[in-house]
Amino acid sequence: MRTAVVVGTGLIGTSIALALSRWGVLVYxxxxxxxxxxxxxxxxxxxxxxxxxxxxxxxxxxxPASIGTVLARCQRxxxxxxxxxxASVKVRPHEEVRAAGGDPSxxxxxxxxxxxxxxxxxxxxxxxxxxxxxxxxxxxxxxRSALNxxxxxxxxxxxxxxLMDTDAHDRxxxxxxxxxxxxxxxxxxxxxxxxxxxxxVSGQGLRDVTRIAAGEPALWSDILTANADAVADVxxxxxxxLEQLIAALRALPGAESDGRRQAAADLQELLRRGNxxxxxxxxxxxxxxxxxxxxxxxxxxxxxxxARLFSTVGEAGVNIEDVRIEHSLDQPRGLVELLVESTSxxxxxxxxxxxxWTMREKPLLVGDA
Numbered sequence: 001m002r003t004a005v006v007v008g009t010g011l012i013g014t015s016i017a018l019a020l021s022r023w024g025v026l027v028y029x030x031x032x033x034x035x036x037x038x039x040x041x042x043x044x045x046x047x048x049x050x051x052x053x054x055x056x057x058x059x060x061x062x063x064p065a066s067i068g069t070v071l072a073r074c075q076r077x078x079x080x081x082x083x084x085x086x087a088s089v090k091v092r093p094h095e096e097v098r099a100a101g102g103d104p105s106x107x108x109x110x111x112x113x114x115x116x117x118x119x120x121x122x123x124x125x126x127x128x129x130x131x132x133x134x135x136x137x138x139x140x141x142x143x144r145s146a147l148n149x150x151x152x153x154x155x156x157x158x159x160x161x162x163l164m165d166t167d168a169h170d171r172x173x174x175x176x177x178x179x180x181x182x183x184x185x186x187x188x189x190x191x192x193x194x195x196x197x198x199x200x201v202s203g204q205g206l207r208d209v210t211r212i213a214a215g216e217p218a219l220w221s222d223i224l225t226a227n228a229d230a231v232a233d234v235x236x237x238x239x240x241x242l243e244q245l246i247a248a249l250r251a252l253p254g255a256e257s258d259g260r261r262q263a264a265a266d267l268q269e270l271l272r273r274g275n276x277x278x279x280x281x282x283x284x285x286x287x288x289x290x291x292x293x294x295x296x297x298x299x300x301x302x303x304x305x306x307a308r309l310f311s312t313v314g315e316a317g318v319n320i321e322d323v324r325i326e327h328s329l330d331q332p333r334g335l336v337e338l339l340v341e342s343t344s345x346x347x348x349x350x351x352x353x354x355x356x357w358t359m360r361e362k363p364l365l366v367g368d369a
Contacts, residue, residue: 001025001152003055005079007070009033009040012086012112013061014124017045019157022126028055035325040121042307054078057149060085063219064226068096075102082149084110088173089226090137090166108150109137109166111173112159119216122323127158134159137166174230179238181212181220182231188213245270293345294337298358301334309336309357316351318344 002025006017009031017027017040027046031037041048058080062070064087071083083106087093090109097104114132134154138147154161164172188210191199224231244266251263299305313320318340325336340348352359 001056001149001156003051003057004028004153005030005051005055005058005074006046006061007031007058007074008061009036009045009121010061011115011119011121011123012128013059014040014043014045014121015114015126015128016059016061016086016112016153016157018043018124018126019129020153021046023156025156036121038306039323040124042310043121043124045121045124051079055080056082057153058083059153063087063222064089064093065096065222067093068098068100068102071097071107072100072102075106081106082146083107084136084146084150084153086110086112087226088177088223090135090164090169092226094137094139094166104139105141105143106146108142108146109139110150110153111135111137111169112154112157114159120323122320129154130158132159133162135162135164135169137164137169139166170227171230171233174227174234178224178227178231179234181215182224182235183238184210184213241270292339293342294339295345295348295352296335296337296359297352299334299336306336309338312351312355312357313338313340313348316348318348318351 001020004017004020004025005028006013006020007030009017009029013031014036017029021027021044028051029037029040029046029048031040037048040046058074060067060070060074060083062085067085067087071085074080074083085093085107087109088111090111094104094109097107112129112132112134114129134157136147136150136154138150151161191210248263248266248270251259252267297309299309310320320338320340323336323338325334338348349359
């Protein structure tokens, strides 16, 4: 593969672009969100110039509901020889490719099973997919060359290819990803109006259970809509377990001795099932959660200014976890808040000052009003 276009410069799209660029692939970037696209370009993910001719592969890193129309448009424009996507549902995109008039023979469905708690191009990493499963879902009409190109993409990104049927894929992710996200969201929703003193006594367990509830609602609504039946089937099974669990808990305080013993046995059996299921989940080492601080930096409204700022931070050996940009049309500069680990603040401020960047007097702690 010599050339590629990545349509969509969020976390996944930018990470793919960075991985391909690392291997010398000439990558072009396309995104309706110009800020995200320019950020990805500044990170070295690729170029915002349009390719002069057909590229080898176009990667559609767009929401599931958009894949069919985006693919049809790209194929009409002759953008690439082969196309793939990264959506976490596969049945609906395959159907919509045909409905939108696209050529399914030159399309191979894809889903890299990797991500991060944060979104956007600044969360992207070239090594995001290394050692991670990457599902490919060829259809009966998928051309062999399209499958081979998909396998080459996975290899260049360091992923582990897994070939699956579209239906099997969507049932699998309903169980392992989509339904758990809804359960986490329901748990977190119970906290919305909880008393502050109750929230104060929360521990790591609550943070673990509700962590993924921080996902972008619009994106997740799109994903869940595209896989609604499979997710509802998993939730039906949850509901049966929940009904039995509630009955056991209600019986524990006041039932006769036989009833309490049965309720206790039902409760322990569910907990044991949880142990057995947990033992089947692949686990990786988790690092200690970091505390982040926002460093506000004044950036002149000039071409390349943002890239120079990122370069200065990178040369300091500091990882930017996220960024917020405020820009006023009637001002010659904007304000960029760099989110970094608190342990990096002192050294970063010295480097920025030495390189002539203007900062606010006091960093803003994330979450401060």
